[in-house]
Amino acid sequence: MRFFQSKSRFQIKGDRNHLRSEEELTAIDKNAADEAFKKYKKILDEYLMANGFAKYKTNAYVRRNQADLLEQIDLQKERYGSKTFTVNYSIMPLYAPYDHIYNINMGDRLGTLVCRKDVWWDYADDQAAEISFQNVTDAIGRFVFPWFEKYENEDFLKEELSKRKKVRWLDLLENCTDREVVIAENIEKLKLPKKIGKAVER
Numbered sequence: 001m002r003f004f005q006s007k008s009r010f011q012i013k014g015d016r017n018h019l020r021s022e023e024e025l026t027a028i029d030k031n032a033a034d035e036a037f038k039k040y041k042k043i044l045d046e047y048l049m050a051n052g053f054a055k056y057k058t059n060a061y062v063r064r065n066q067a068d069l070l071e072q073i074d075l076q077k078e079r080y081g082s083k084t085f086t087v088n089y090s091i092m093p094l095y096a097p098y099d100h101i102y103n104i105n106m107g108d109r110l111g112t113l114v115c116r117k118d119v120w121w122d123y124a125d126d127q128a129a130e131i132s133f134q135n136v137t138d139a140i141g142r143f144v145f146p147w148f149e150k151y152e153n154e155d156f157l158k159e160e161l162s163k164r165k166k167v168r169w170l171d172l173l174e175n176c177t178d179r180e181v182v183i184a185e186n187i188e189k190l191k192l193p194k195k196i197g198k199a200v201e202r
Contacts, residue, residue, distance in 0.1 A: 010114060010142060014132030018120035020082040028124050033083040036129035041075070043133045047141070048073065052200035054193035062192060064199045067152045068094050068183060070192075072107075073140065084120040086111065087136055089144045091151055093169060094183045094196075095176045101186060104169045106151075106160070110136065113143050 020028070045055070053061040053073070060074035069091045078084045090107025111119025121132035151157050154173070161170040176182070187196050 010139065012111070012115060012119055012139075013135040014121045014128060015111075015119050015135075016084060016122045018078050018082060018084045018086070019080070020084075025081060028083055030081065030083065032126075033124050033129075036126045037077075037083075037085075037123045039126070040123070040129040040133040043130075044075075044137050044140075047137045051145070054195050056193060062196060064094060064196045065091075065148065065152050066199050066201070067154060067157060068179070068199065069151060070094050070196070071148045073144065078120065083124045084122055085132075086118065086120045087140070089113070089140075089147070091148065093172060094186050095179045096169070096172055096186075097182065098186055098189050100168065101190075104166065104172070106164070106166070110139055110144065113147065114139050 041059075048061045049055075051063075053063045053071075056062040056072070057074075059077070060072060062070055062072050065071055070093075072088075072090050072092070074088050076086050076088055078086075087110035088107060089110060090105045092101055092105035094101075096104045109118050111117055121136060123129035123132055151160070158170065158173065160166075161173065184197070186192075
């Protein structure tokens, strides 16, 4: 089991204030920015899929780990057109009943994990998008993957659930019946990629 690497040496690149001024907005070629996002997101696509993730919905990625947790990474664009994005990561138990699954999760923003503050990356043009996506990819490999890995250890998971007072999740972990049936139903109801039916072996 690996633990977090030193955070002090990681440098955030491509970040900026998530909102642009009206003057800044008028200077952006929004179509070109959207194309840059699609083009350089492939850096992240290739990296995550090589590590067992599948694309999910528009800008998210998922995989099932050995503890039957759904690991999710999603890109959240700034909604008013500033051409910036942030990254969310989370885990939730696939063995939780569908009606409860979205309320039983843990996670945060990538920036908070890396440097204890919310970080938004720029994709206003090709140069910004390339820097941003390479930086995000590096940060996910260095910080999010080890975070995910820790929760595959059931003893660690139980300890964290107790600390965070996640009573419902802890109860499910210890007393879940028909686990595989519930997982299969959730995969269908959540419209998850077919490969989620099998846990990623590491």
